[in-house]
Amino acid sequence: MRRTLKAAILGATGLVGIEYVRMLTEHPYIKPAYLAGKGSVGKPYGEVVRWQTVGQVPKEIRDMEVKPTDPKLMDDVDIIFSPLPQGAAGPVEEQFAKLGFPVISNSPDHRFDPDVPLLIPEVNPHTASLIDEQRKKRDWKGFIVTTPLCTAQGAAIPLSVIFSNFKMTGAYVTTIQSLSGAGYPGIPSLDVVDNILPLGDGYDKKTIREVTRILSEVKRNVDEPKLQDVSLDATTHRIATVHGHYEVAYVTFKEDTDVNKIKEAMTNFRGEPQDLKLPTAPEKPILITEEDNRPQVYFDRWSGDPPGMSIVVGRLKQVNQKGIRFVSLIHNTIRGAAGGGILTAELLTEKGYLEK
Numbered sequence: 001m002r003r004t005l006k007a008a009i010l011g012a013t014g015l016v017g018i019e020y021v022r023m024l025t026e027h028p029y030i031k032p033a034y035l036a037g038k039g040s041v042g043k044p045y046g047e048v049v050r051w052q053t054v055g056q057v058p059k060e061i062r063d064m065e066v067k068p069t070d071p072k073l074m075d076d077v078d079i080i081f082s083p084l085p086q087g088a089a090g091p092v093e094e095q096f097a098k099l100g101f102p103v104i105s106n107s108p109d110h111r112f113d114p115d116v117p118l119l120i121p122e123v124n125p126h127t128a129s130l131i132d133e134q135r136k137k138r139d140w141k142g143f144i145v146t147t148p149l150c151t152a153q154g155a156a157i158p159l160s161v162i163f164s165n166f167k168m169t170g171a172y173v174t175t176i177q178s179l180s181g182a183g184y185p186g187i188p189s190l191d192v193v194d195n196i197l198p199l200g201d202g203y204d205k206k207t208i209r210e211v212t213r214i215l216s217e218v219k220r221n222v223d224e225p226k227l228q229d230v231s232l233d234a235t236t237h238r239i240a241t242v243h244g245h246y247e248v249a250y251v252t253f254k255e256d257t258d259v260n261k262i263k264e265a266m267t268n269f270r271g272e273p274q275d276l277k278l279p280t281a282p283e284k285p286i287l288i289t290e291e292d293n294r295p296q297v298y299f300d301r302w303s304g305d306p307p308g309m310s311i312v313v314g315r316l317k318q319v320n321q322k323g324i325r326f327v328s329l330i331h332n333t334i335r336g337a338a339g340g341g342i343l344t345a346e347l348l349t350e351k352g353y354l355e356k
Ligand SMILES: NC(=O)c1ccc[n+]([C@@H]2O[C@H](COP(=O)([O-])OP(=O)(O)OC[C@H]3O[C@@H](n4cnc5c(N)ncnc54)[C@H](OP(=O)(O)O)[C@@H]3O)[C@@H](O)[C@H]2O)c1
Pocket: 010, 011, 012, 013, 014, 015, 016, 017, 036, 037, 038, 039, 040, 041, 069, 082, 083, 084, 085, 086, 088, 089, 106, 107, 108, 148, 149, 150, 180, 181, 182, 183, 184, 185, 332, 333, 336, 337
């Protein structure tokens, strides 16, 4: 039996924060103990939160008061989940880590610090050891671990299986992303209803930058081409769906490559979370659909157990002897944020990083 870990959720009223609250209320050993925010400080959580997810605000959470993000008030807290906005997150997370708290961040602010893991538990779990380097270098008792951009994860999880087992020379991804990816209140309705909104060069580039870092950290069964010789590109868009990022990828190879072998590798893909039977690990991180008209955002985004933790890959097709296509669907606020953060916490618990 594990000891119960008390969690603080910073940004608890946000679209990612509510998924932490929902998932942790049912977690076997990590419990929401402290809810922090900015505009909602001092008010009961149930009164201020916009519960834009399934179910109701959990009964035991409804009357909890939202508090400031002040480490001095969090003496008995064991772990900090930080889905704070870009810019606000960085200094707050550093302050907590310096004072000895383990911080799991969904924000972009520390994703490219070389001593901060950018972790997907099934893909690059060994990068957790960067925590030791981080603590030593910064003289911190605590640490920061980040989870990647939801869009990058939707591409990187299936691409990591391909890159580690096949001689991939290029991947070209087009994304169709949901509104919740931009937080609440997000994009003005007149910009996105009846429209496809290109997210622009900056978003395209940050997606590829994160995918590149993740691929550079996977363990490979083939040793060529080197990552620097692999051509990667993304074209990103938002449309008026609520949750779920839909991504279309064309992948090229150095030699003839059979799409059925790729399908098999994705079907059999599992990682440390599955071997360790972590509570938030889905049995299959990638579910393959054979239906020509699936995945569909509306029907498939909550796939897996816990719901939303499996990516759905479909429309796998041999384009030519050295090229394939696939579509992936990721639940952005679950696997791409809160669920990924909780799975990361479970992995770090197993690795001994959350011991007092
Ligand atoms: N949405 C996604 O799909 C997704 C996926 C992956 C990563 N992320 C990342 O996760 C983070 C949160 O995203 P979100 O979609 O949940 O955003 P959101 O819906 O806009 O929520 C932001 C939350 O942060 C709080 N907040 C804002 N400024 C603060 C401050 N200075 N100090 C303390 N709390 C503050 C707000 O609290 P009050 O209501 O009390 O003001 C609110 O609870 C972002 O960094 C985002 O990039 C999001």
